[in-house]
Amino acid sequence: MAKFESYMYRCLQLAQLGEYYVAPNPMVGAVLVYDRPKLFSSEVPEKTELILGEGWHQQYGGPHAEPNCLRNAEATHPQGIDYKSCTLYVNLEPCSHYGKTPPCAELIIRKGIGRVVIGSLDPNPQVAGRGVKMMRDAGVDVIVGVLEEECRSLNRRFFCLHEHHRPYVILKWAQTADGFIDVVRTEGKPIVISTPLIKQLVHQQRAENMAIMVGTRTVLLDNPKLLTTHWSGHHPVRITLDRHNVIPLDSHIFSDDAPTIVYRENTNWSFILNDLATRNIHSVLVEGGATLLQHILDTGIYDEVHVEVSNQLLKSDSTSVIEGVPAPVYPKTTKPIMIDGHQIYVARHCVNKF
Numbered sequence: 001m002a003k004f005e006s007y008m009y010r011c012l013q014l015a016q017l018g019e020y021y022v023a024p025n026p027m028v029g030a031v032l033v034y035d036r037p038k039l040f041s042s043e044v045p046e047k048t049e050l051i052l053g054e055g056w057h058q059q060y061g062g063p064h065a066e067p068n069c070l071r072n073a074e075a076t077h078p079q080g081i082d083y084k085s086c087t088l089y090v091n092l093e094p095c096s097h098y099g100k101t102p103p104c105a106e107l108i109i110r111k112g113i114g115r116v117v118i119g120s121l122d123p124n125p126q127v128a129g130r131g132v133k134m135m136r137d138a139g140v141d142v143i144v145g146v147l148e149e150e151c152r153s154l155n156r157r158f159f160c161l162h163e164h165h166r167p168y169v170i171l172k173w174a175q176t177a178d179g180f181i182d183v184v185r186t187e188g189k190p191i192v193i194s195t196p197l198i199k200q201l202v203h204q205q206r207a208e209n210m211a212i213m214v215g216t217r218t219v220l221l222d223n224p225k226l227l228t229t230h231w232s233g234h235h236p237v238r239i240t241l242d243r244h245n246v247i248p249l250d251s252h253i254f255s256d257d258a259p260t261i262v263y264r265e266n267t268n269w270s271f272i273l274n275d276l277a278t279r280n281i282h283s284v285l286v287e288g289g290a291t292l293l294q295h296i297l298d299t300g301i302y303d304e305v306h307v308e309v310s311n312q313l314l315k316s317d318s319t320s321v322i323e324g325v326p327a328p329v330y331p332k333t334t335k336p337i338m339i340d341g342h343q344i345y346v347a348r349h350c351v352n353k354f
């Protein structure tokens, strides 16, 4: 089992190379191992395993990890491969249907691969165990569930979309040490809470998620661009709410850089999540303000909370007349990590296990 796990960890490393490029598809990595050297050649010492090829899903709509891995193996072993004596490791069940590419389970059967070790089953109803059945029916030795938790966690956005028909929701905000996200104001600029490094990490988070959302007042007061300018990767789809049609059309959120969705008539959270799932959006990063974040926290329908707590106080003492926007109320059950002298709390919402 330890052997299976070490190759599965390698699959997860490879899978992650597709981050930023494959959404809403899952990140998948594959490793082909020649593991019956006795049958191979006298030059190879007994019990030596050889990695013959590696591959990962690189681009949405592009070839899956399995064909990429086999292509890599064949290119580097032109003398031919004894597939029957090989094990293919892959963190997600090989597909069984014709989508943008032909079924990977069929390719595995055609090549005559002896054994396939899988991290987790594919929740996509078009696959969901069919890939495993197809291979077993053809005589392939299939093992399922190696590092299953880690495999599901890597693709938690994908699993959430298919198992709960809603995007994976991450709530994120920055607050002062005394618990405010801004000063109360009707104009002017927001207070600076984040450091430049943490701002850059927020842009990394934006690239990891398919959509980003803010409330009406944040758009009106801050006029944010909501782009991924300080990290490589795509700009997320921008989402806001505008029940009273008050957001000016020349706001940055309507720039041509990325698509924007505005909910006007119905801003019910369950309705929004259902609508985003229908659009195949597998994740949304909610960046504020306090009213929208608190509303979502109160519904209980979210998956992660990321809070940055700076070391500055908005109010120097209890007599301060400065009025602040209180941060959402959230039980800090986790230990923070420190970045740039700020505390970063990251918590998974325990109700949802991916």
Ligand SMILES: NC(=O)c1ccc[n+]([C@@H]2O[C@H](COP(=O)([O-])OP(=O)(O)OC[C@H]3O[C@@H](n4cnc5c(N)ncnc54)[C@H](OP(=O)(O)O)[C@@H]3O)[C@@H](O)[C@H]2O)c1
Pocket (backbone or CB within 6 Å): 172, 173, 174, 175, 180, 181, 182, 183, 185, 190, 193, 214, 215, 216, 217, 218, 219, 221, 222, 241, 242, 243, 244, 267, 268, 269, 287, 288, 289, 290, 291, 292, 293, 295, 325
């Ligand atoms: N430090 C940070 O991390 C951070 C991040 C973002 C924003 N901010 C700051 O937060 C402040 C704005 O926060 P805010 O709490 O005043 O406003 P907000 O959360 O940005 O927007 C709230 C408004 O959105 C509208 N809305 C429509 N549907 C809603 C729904 N389902 N749930 C909640 N709201 C809905 C409501 O306006 P209607 O009733 O008019 O429809 C509501 O008053 C600004 O000062 C901004 O700079 C700080």
